[in-house]
Amino acid sequence: MPTINKHNRNKYCLITGATSGIGFELAKCFAADSYNLILVARNKQRLQEVTDLLKQTYTVEVTPVPKDLFRPAAARELYETTKEMGITVDVLVNDAGQGEWGPFVETSIERDIDIIQLNIISLLSLTKYYLEDMLQRNEGKILQVGSEAGTTPMPLLSVYAATKAFVLSFSAALSNELKDTGITLTVLLPGATDTDFFHKAHQEDTYVYRETALASPEEVAKDGYEALMKGENKIISGAKTKMHVFMNDLLGTKASTANARKQNEPSEKAGEPVTPGHAASRVERERINERTGGSDGDLP
Ligand SMILES: NC(=O)c1ccc[n+]([C@@H]2O[C@H](COP(=O)([O-])OP(=O)(O)OC[C@H]3O[C@@H](n4cnc5c(N)ncnc54)[C@H](OP(=O)(O)O)[C@@H]3O)[C@@H](O)[C@H]2O)c1
Numbered sequence: 001m002p003t004i005n006k007h008n009r010n011k012y013c014l015i016t017g018a019t020s021g022i023g024f025e026l027a028k029c030f031a032a033d034s035y036n037l038i039l040v041a042r043n044k045q046r047l048q049e050v051t052d053l054l055k056q057t058y059t060v061e062v063t064p065v066p067k068d069l070f071r072p073a074a075a076r077e078l079y080e081t082t083k084e085m086g087i088t089v090d091v092l093v094n095d096a097g098q099g100e101w102g103p104f105v106e107t108s109i110e111r112d113i114d115i116i117q118l119n120i121i122s123l124l125s126l127t128k129y130y131l132e133d134m135l136q137r138n139e140g141k142i143l144q145v146g147s148e149a150g151t152t153p154m155p156l157l158s159v160y161a162a163t164k165a166f167v168l169s170f171s172a173a174l175s176n177e178l179k180d181t182g183i184t185l186t187v188l189l190p191g192a193t194d195t196d197f198f199h200k201a202h203q204e205d206t207y208v209y210r211e212t213a214l215a216s217p218e219e220v221a222k223d224g225y226e227a228l229m230k231g232e233n234k235i236i237s238g239a240k241t242k243m244h245v246f247m248n249d250l251l252g253t254k255a256s257t258a259n260a261r262k263q264n265e266p267s268e269k270a271g272e273p274v275t276p277g278h279a280a281s282r283v284e285r286e287r288i289n290e291r292t293g294g295s296d297g298d299l300p
Pocket residue numbers: 016017018019020021022023040041042043046067068069070071095096097098118145146147148149189190191192193194195196197198200281284
C-alpha cells in the first residue's frame with residue numbers, strides 16, 4: 001500500500017509525453033509522491049493503459065487528455081480543457097519531444113516543422129499559459145525536458161539539437177526572471193537514454209545508439225524529479241552526460257560539433273532492429289504498430 005503524501009494530495013501535475021520513456025517514469029515519480037496527474041500524449045489506447053496502471057498502483061487521480069502537440073492549436077486546447085475541468089495545474093512538465101536523424105537536405109520540411117512545433121512552440125505556449133496562472137497564485141513548478149543535444153550543434157540531428165538549444169536558453173532566461181517569485185523552473189538535460197526516441201527519430205543505426213551505454217529512463221526521471229523538488233534551475237543527468245557537457249564547453253563549438261557528428265554517424269554494428277530495454281517504451285512501439293498496421297514501430 002503506497003504512503004500518501006498529504007501535502008500533495010490536492011495538487012495536480014500535467015505531464016506531456018507521459019506514456020513512454022522519460023515522461024512515463026516522471027509520471028511514476030509524481031504519483032508516488034501523491035500528486036494527481038493529467039497525462040498527455042497522442043495515442044488514446046496507450047494513455048488509457050497508463051492511466052489504469054497508475055491508478056491501480058498509486059492512490060491518485062489520473063486524467064488522460066489525448067492531444068497531438070504537433071498541431072499548432074493543441075497547446076491552447078489543452079490549457080482550455082484543464083480550465084473547463086476546474087483543475088489548477090501546480091506542476092507543468094513539458095516532456096514530449098521528437099527528433100529526426102539525417103542530413104538536413106534529406107529530412108522532410110514537414111517533419112522538421114513538426115519537430116519545431118512540438119519541441120519549441122508547444123513547450124513555449126504551455127509554459128506561457130500555465131505560468132500566467134501560477135504567477136497569480138505565486139506558486140508553481142515547471143520542468144522542461146531539454147537534452148545534452150542542446151549544448152552543442154549536432155550534424156545529422158541538426159533541427160532537434162537546435163530545438164533543445166532553444167529549450168536550454170529559454171529555460172535559463174525564464175528561471176532568472178522568476179527568481180523573486182514563488183515559481184521555480186528546472187531544465188533537465190538527459191544524455192542518450194534507452195527509450196523509443198531513437199526509433200521514432202530513425203536514429204537507431206547510429207554509433208551513439210548501437211555502441212554507447214544508454215542511460216535508464218528511471219534514473220533520468222529521478223534526477224529531474226529531485227532537482228525540480230529542490231527548485232534547482234538546471235540538472236544534467238548522470239556522470240557521463242555531465243562530462244560531455246563539460247567537454248563541449250571546454251572544446252568550443254567547432255570541435256564539439258565534430259565530436260557530435262561522430263556520435264551520429266552510422267555504426268558498423270548497424271543491422272537488426274533494436275528493442276528498447278524499457279518496458280513502457282516497448283509498449284509505445286507496439287501501440288504504434290497496431291495503429292499503423294506496421295511491424296517495425298515506424299510512424300507513417
Ligand atoms: N531518449 C533520449 O536519448 C533523450 C535524450 C535527451 C532528451 N530526451 C528528451 O526526452 C523527452 C522524452 O523523450 P523519450 O526519450 O522519453 O521518448 P519516447 O519514449 O519516444 O516518448 C515520447 C512521449 O511523447 C509523446 N509524444 C510524441 N509526439 C507527441 C506529440 N506530437 N504530441 C503529444 N505527445 C507526443 C509520446 O506519446 P505518443 O506517441 O502517443 O504521442 C510519448 O509519450 C523528449 O523531449 C526528448 O527530446 C530524450
